[in-house]
Amino acid sequence: MEFTQGAKDLIEKNIKIILEKMTLSQKDRADVEKELRSNFFEGSEVKAKERGASVVSEEDVLKAVSEEGNPEEIAGAYMCSYAGSLKRAGFWWRSAAYIIDMIIAGITIGILSLPFLALNFLFETHDTPFWIAGIVVLMNLAIGLIALGVLISYLVILEGRYGMTAGKYILGLKVLKVDGTPIDYKDALLRNIPKFFGNFIIIDALIMVIFFNKEKQRAFDKVANTIVVHTRG
Incomplete structure (x- = not known):
């Protein structure tokens, strides 16, 4: 026809x-x-x-x-x-993407925190009244909030919207649900929780290597029901 x-x-x-x-x-x-x-x-x-x-x-x-x-x-x-x-991404690929992401996030946090860091340096290197210490504490709190905000925006929003961060995009990786469908913001938040607590991500990655190596899932990938796959080749 x-x-x-x-x-x-x-x-x-x-x-x-x-x-x-x-x-x-x-x-x-x-x-x-x-x-x-x-x-x-x-x-x-x-x-x-x-x-x-x-x-x-x-x-x-x-x-x-x-x-x-x-x-x-x-x-x-x-x-x-x-x-x-789908080809699952292993420990080294994911680690490389994580390092790239932390470099980018660290630079962003440093730039946004620069005014507070400069004021901190100024107050800590000159004799100031005792009440200034309270201002210093507030500035340190602001820096912490900036860092948390950047990490949430970078890791959760990017993965929830596109399934990948800059590091994953550069290396050709993407986060999906185990059934191959796109993740949402809730999934992205759950799987990234260990990254907000410093060395906890190392423990999470070791759990992947020891217990969930077949699907190459971190513990919190299991919680979020997600996988990381290669998008090229």
């Missing part, structure tokens, strides 16, 4: 949107793209025949696509099928 150019373009547009919501190897992506194209073309032809038309229009495509579900639902269904084939 003949398709209008608008109908063909609409099918390709929907396929592109769905694929953008998926994290797959090139081979799996090609297989899914082929299957989606086949399903959408066949479904659109059925809709055209139902209205007695010999040419498939954009309206037919819209009806066929809507029956499959919205892009998130379609992508999620496919990711559930392919979750087992």
Whole structure:
């Protein structure tokens, strides 16, 4: 059956949107793209025949696509099928991404805290009244709040929104739920809790190596039901 150019373009547009919501190897992506194209073309032809038309229009495509579900639902269904084939990121890859992230976060914290650090230095190197100590304590508290705010914004918001931080993006890693679907902000917060408490992240990583090495999950990945996978290759 003949398709209008608008109908063909609409099918390709929907396929592109769905694929953008998926994290797959090139081979799996090609297989899914082929299957989606086949399903959408066949479904659109059925809709055209139902209205007695010999040419498939954009309206037919819209009806066929809507029956499959919205892009998130379609992508999620496919990711559930392919979750087992995703390549998990191991200890060293994740450690390298963490180091990059901490360097970036540290620089950001340092820049934002610079005024408070300068005032601290000024007050601590000159004779000042006793009450100044209270101001110093408040400035140290402000620095701590800045550090916490940067870490939450950097780790939780970026992962919750995009599934990755800058470090993970550079190394081609992404955080997903164990079924292959995207994580949300709650998942990102849960899995990053150890990173807010200094050396606790080391213990969390050791638990991954000792107990959960097959899925390469930290303890708090288990809590959040998340995995870290490679997005390239």
